Amino acid sequence: MAITMTKGQVGLTGNSAVAYAMKQINPDVCAAYPITPSTAIIEDFSGYVADGAVETELITVESEHSAMSACIGASAAGARVMTATSSQGLALMWEMLYIASGMRLPIVLANVNRALSAPINIHCDHSDSMGARDAGWIQIYSETVQEAYDNMFQAVRIAENSNVLLPVMVCFDGFITSHAIENISLVDDAEVKDFVGEYNPATMLLNTDNPVTYGAMTLPDTYIEFKHQQSQAMSRSKDIALEAGKEFGKRFGREYGLFDSYRLEDAEVAIVIMNSAAGTTKVAVDELRKQGKKVGVLRPRLFRPFPFREIANALKGIKAIAILDRVDSMNDFGGPLFNEVRSALYDLETRPKVFGRIYGLGGRDYKVKDALGVFDELYKVVETGKIDTLTKYITL
Amino acid sequence: MEKKNNFPLGGVIPKGGTAHDYSTGGWRKLRPVVDKDKCTNCLICWVMCPDSAVITEDGKMVGFDLEHCKGCGICAVECPDKVKAIKMEQEAE
Numbered sequence A: 001m002a003i004t005m006t007k008g009q010v011g012l013t014g015n016s017a018v019a020y021a022m023k024q025i026n027p028d029v030c031a032a033y034p035i036t037p038s039t040a041i042i043e044d045f046s047g048y049v050a051d052g053a054v055e056t057e058l059i060t061v062e063s064e065h066s067a068m069s070a071c072i073g074a075s076a077a078g079a080r081v082m083t084a085t086s087s088q089g090l091a092l093m094w095e096m097l098y099i100a101s102g103m104r105l106p107i108v109l110a111n112v113n114r115a116l117s118a119p120i121n122i123h124c125d126h127s128d129s130m131g132a133r134d135a136g137w138i139q140i141y142s143e144t145v146q147e148a149y150d151n152m153f154q155a156v157r158i159a160e161n162s163n164v165l166l167p168v169m170v171c172f173d174g175f176i177t178s179h180a181i182e183n184i185s186l187v188d189d190a191e192v193k194d195f196v197g198e199y200n201p202a203t204m205l206l207n208t209d210n211p212v213t214y215g216a217m218t219l220p221d222t223y224i225e226f227k228h229q230q231s232q233a234m235s236r237s238k239d240i241a242l243e244a245g246k247e248f249g250k251r252f253g254r255e256y257g258l259f260d261s262y263r264l265e266d267a268e269v270a271i272v273i274m275n276s277a278a279g280t281t282k283v284a285v286d287e288l289r290k291q292g293k294k295v296g297v298l299r300p301r302l303f304r305p306f307p308f309r310e311i312a313n314a315l316k317g318i319k320a321i322a323i324l325d326r327v328d329s330m331n332d333f334g335g336p337l338f339n340e341v342r343s344a345l346y347d348l349e350t351r352p353k354v355f356g357r358i359y360g361l362g363g364r365d366y367k368v369k370d371a372l373g374v375f376d377e378l379y380k381v382v383e384t385g386k387i388d389t390l391t392k393y394i395t396l
Numbered sequence B: 001m002e003k004k005n006n007f008p009l010g011g012v013i014p015k016g017g018t019a020h021d022y023s024t025g026g027w028r029k030l031r032p033v034v035d036k037d038k039c040t041n042c043l044i045c046w047v048m049c050p051d052s053a054v055i056t057e058d059g060k061m062v063g064f065d066l067e068h069c070k071g072c073g074i075c076a077v078e079c080p081d082k083v084k085a086i087k088m089e090q091e092a093e
């Protein structure tokens, strides 16, 4: 895609913006297999490869399992590696996702959120990346095209930080964000280079002067220590992510935190929701605020690691909270965001009333009226002091 | 492995040749035994052994490294049919 700028702004789909970010990062290797709705990322990017606009070695493979395997091999060899996928593609990478994180390889993956089969569906929900939430990858969720673009640069910086060295998944909503055109600001090529820096791994397979082995076996005498190390790195990555978001703001004027709070300071009731639907919810908040109602939104960005203390702190003092998941854990106990946020609130001295709602599966629209409906329910809970239904589906 | 808090990240083994220090012979159930009277020193067993556990000296097959031989029996199968110089025997016996 030819990029033409007007007044520093350019209209791009989420996929084109992310592909452009990858072009600017110019990774050493990209191994990928196309899948809707992320296809256009690799389509655009392969154009950049064909045009010689990047020096990247593009490896076209026969499946996503192979895509992630090739990413792992290339990363262990010492390369800066990126890829993109969605839904079944991420599911097919599953086995290898754990190997990437366990081997501490800072691969960056753009995941365009799409429902998992069956039934087959190509539209947005979060069952793909939420299913991979315990795979040891850092996960950053993006509300808009601009944020998806910006998150790619932060992802590289976080992943490759020597106190982290973990793979990062940048998630954004299939079709809603991936295919909608938004006016965004691009970062200058030279500034991107400066922000992401050079990748200099401490060990790599291709350094024949210092031969090393990757992927060795560990037995009960050592395995748990490696997992402990990995867990500590995950916990350290929270501050590194915060730092990256701050530094990004300092340089380019758009600062990012662990989560995004919208009109939350004096809120009585609030919705916690991720990705693009947060934007819809903010419109509902503005409407209700006009009527004098004190409502707000909290949108987690960093879901792995889960900043439970910070989120609890931001939500304390609120009377009733609805946590909306675009995925069902199929556990008869709500979605993952509901469970983790609710658990994070447990240590508060005065716990808010909390319920969970599952919305928008398989691309079902979530509209302003749906958000208003949830706020109605929240006010009922405040009035009666009781939660009628702890978890249920909306937008049915 | 030295200190537990000093583990290399991600299970990387930070130097070469460490497989030599790891004894895998204890996994063996069957032990290869060579009849040197039959052996023609073709070295096919040396080529095929997945654990580099066939020992050679001056281009001749001289026996097995039982610290590392896992007893898979590949050498016995691969030793040419006309020769069949390797037999697998029960380790327990």
Ligand code: SF4
Pocket: B032, B048, B049, B050, B051, B052, B053, B054, B064, B068, B069, B070, B071, B072, B073, B074, B075, B076
């Ligand atoms: S039994 Fe297997 S491991 Fe042992 S020497 Fe023969 S081929 Fe090698």
Ligand code: SF4
Pocket: B034, B038, B039, B040, B041, B042, B043, B044, B045, B046, B061, B078, B079, B080, B083, B084, B085, B086
């Ligand atoms: S394969 Fe058989 S004949 Fe050839 S060197 Fe080995 S034991 Fe001897």
